[in-house]
Amino acid sequence: MSIAFAITIGPAGLGIGDVLRSARAHVVGGSTGLTALEDAIIWDSRLPQSLLAATCGAGLAVCGAVLQALLRNPLADPFVLGISSGASVGAVAVVLLGVGSGVVGMAGGAFVGAGLAFSLVLLLSWLAGGTTDRVLLAGIAVTQLFSALTSFIVYTAADAEQTRGVLFWLLGSLSAPTWSQVQICAAVALMGVLVCLFSSGSLDAFTFGNDTALSLGVNVARARIILLTVTALLTAVIVSVAGAIGFVGLVLPHAARALVGVRHRIMLPTVVILGALFLVWADIAGRVLVSPQELPIGVVTAIVGVPAFVIILIRQGRR
Template identity: 75%
Template structure:
């Protein structure tokens, strides 16, 4: 692991391999489903799109590629990368290996904000769904950190405060849904709240990808600060880092990424909890190397989770959050046990 971390050539090769795997995975994901599409059909469609020629596919099959499966796979990649980056940042800032947006209640706060805009019309003409999700995420962050500080401020108190915040905001979200929505809206909102990548628009895909990319760039610019935060606020301050300002910036970036993902795809849990540990095991602790790695792992992971979610009970589609929870809960238990042994 140390050799891999200190070898720029091997790191570059790893990243190129990750990008290639993502491209291959997206191409493979486009062929999985009842339409009978093959890789040759996907390639012909892409060639026709680039050259302006004829792919030989029917309009329906072209629509499946360009309006259904491709945006869904790209959204899965953007959401997976964003959630994994958020988890890595939170675990370093809070010095807690169990921190991620879902566990800390940030996703639940964002869900409440988004649902309040959609069903109650709170600020609908001013801030929109993503804006409501962002405000909800910020409020959830502030509440969790306040509760943790009042309880002693230790890393385990942060997780306990996050669990309390998650329950509170989930209950409030359910209350809003059941009191303000009709039966059809309730079913749709509850499916979305469990995490759904189905039927995204290209605008949603581009917005999510742009926010995730911008957030990753900010985190890379703050990589040295994140390395220092791993050893505590005092260590960061001794290295000349403006602790308060940097923490606010990174928490704000995390809240923004989470809010945009929640507004598009609902609350998808455990991605940010599990994958940063896999990235650290692969390339080490340095955030300059670890952050792009965890983004690639997150993108690859959620692409295949999405494929599994839409095929495991086909023709019905399983919420993505259900699949990530099935994978994430055992990993959460492993991390918890390891922490208890230290």
């Protein structure tokens, strides 16, 4: 219902019935009863954008929930591993320096950069002892390194127009996605959610520490590598398509726990729904607040996420 409503927002004057007729015609065949322009607005523009928003929101929220349990840190989120900063370096290297521009686009460069950043985090954490707190510290160090590299490339190689385009992408953008991007994100998100759901028992054990997980029969090293790899892959795909969208993976897991408790078998499906709903409505807000222009969705999530984050800090401090 939220996706159908999101598609109707705009100057075209479309209704939910128009959205349902267009979707039915493209899926099962038949006439839409709409003009070619109206059908293109629904099927080629707004529907993939809203579906991508739901997919990215669900994926980022699940990654945040898994990392907070795995690292035993309520402030962990998908970008704590330096993946977002690595993707930023890869994107600006393709766009501004022309590195691999004939082979991969900006999304491909972002994915390669995210993979390199995550590999560096794993290497640094392994050299430092391989514990979960070392993974967190390595992620912070890599984040700062790649953020500095991004700023250096933009400062030295970009003109005003290129800088504006890169910064808009870095702030998070769901505008004009292709169906192939939606399909790739949906497939990876589905795979990641299923792996995390199958590992819900291990995540419950990790909440009480590695020693407790070992005593309960969890293969700590294998489970940690699998879950870290899945969250890194999912975050890298989302960032390569939509840019850096913050606070989704940080705040929504806390909201899910407040609603249904800490058991991951129930909490993970809940956080999937909350993440999808949150980013769909954030996308609506981004299109409405500064209409006819579109506000980067990362700005919207930060406006909502920062107050929620402060409330979480205050409540945890009081406890």
